[in-house]
Amino acid sequence: MANERGRPTESLVSREKIGDAALDIASEKGYTALTMAALARRLGVAPSALYNHISGKDELFYLLQDAVMQLVDVSPLERALESGVGYRRALELWATSYRDVFASHTPLIPLIAAQPIGDSPRTQEMYEVVARAMEAAGCPPEHVMGRIIAMESFIYGSAWDVNAPADLFDPAAIADEHSALGRAAEAMRAGAGGTTAAKKGQRDANPYADQPFRDGLESLLDGMLGPSSSA
């Protein structure tokens, strides 16, 4: 198609553009719609033009990983590393951005959670910044990787929860004999937690997802950096 329009095919394609287009397709039409043919159509080039840049679908996953991970905001971590203070708050902001990105891309979680980072340079850069911040915040090197993985597990699970329906634990649907569960569900509904997502304008988001995320993240960071950490 591009050739018909007289544009030079090659300039339309780069590894970065391939990754971004792959993310667009996967986001809009689901991950199964992501084929080399669909990618070529999206970029307006012949499939053969893609193969000048990548070897095939396996390599495409690495570019896709880079494209989605680049959406995660690491700038608070970079600022903390520059100034030498505020690591804990920066890790909170990073984790929140990471959750928000994957709340908008939940179908990618199974892929990304199992995708080695070897051939994804921008993804490696994100982890490098996080690892440096963890070290600088006083986390012993032998615990850095495991604690990043624990945070990621929590982040991915929390991203699913953003997409859960608000009536996941509807008090009205809980049987009378389940009194402790009923009390817990009522208390959550009555709490302040139910307004946060709405405030952010995420109209379809589960309004009860933010409080558990904030509380759990606080516990994880307490465990990693110490509860009285001013890091």
Added chain:
Amino acid sequence: MANERGRPTESLVSREKIGDAALDIASEKGYTALTMAALARRLGVAPSALYNHISGKDELFYLLQDAVMQLVDVSPLERALESGVGYRRALELWATSYRDVFASHTPLIPLIAAQPIGDSPRTQEMYEVVARAMEAAGCPPEHVMGRIIAMESFIYGSAWDVNAPADLFDPAAIADEHSALGRAAEAMRAGAGGTTAAKKGQRDANPYADQPFRDGLESLLDGMLGPSSSA
């Protein structure tokens, strides 16, 4: 088919059997293979026999949820509630069982994480036992639901990690300029964490998944029940 063999169709079908068969199909062939027709074939009955028990696929999800949640071992929580001690250890065992069940059923996570519990009585029972144990361990009622949700987010994410490849963070694939990440990945590989899953005989499981899960769970429980809790 059942009728051809002269067996009474109705006795082959119950809501529980339908749930178990749905779980078998989803586990073996993936969630998209779970149709009313496939379910009828699996149970050896005519599709019409299913509709005597359930209204359709929406209701099927509730039975499927009950079938998988019933695999999670709540007996440590029940024993703790009987004896009045050992809640924290019991919550650890429950969370570990929950993770292990979903590590074997990761394709169900997106479904279960977004499935209201209203029409799943056995699922409600699990949450009731957990909520009672949390209350008994001293968790304020207004925090019970949120903390269960936070643990579940961590559990679901950790279940994905069990299925991640061992070379997810392969030190050899990390670029030299990413020195903090390289150190972290090397340290994880050198640590004792890499043997646990193999010991349990989960041949294909990620050998680096257990340590992050144990550490993260400890932090979450510290945050929920207090670090010095003997609950």
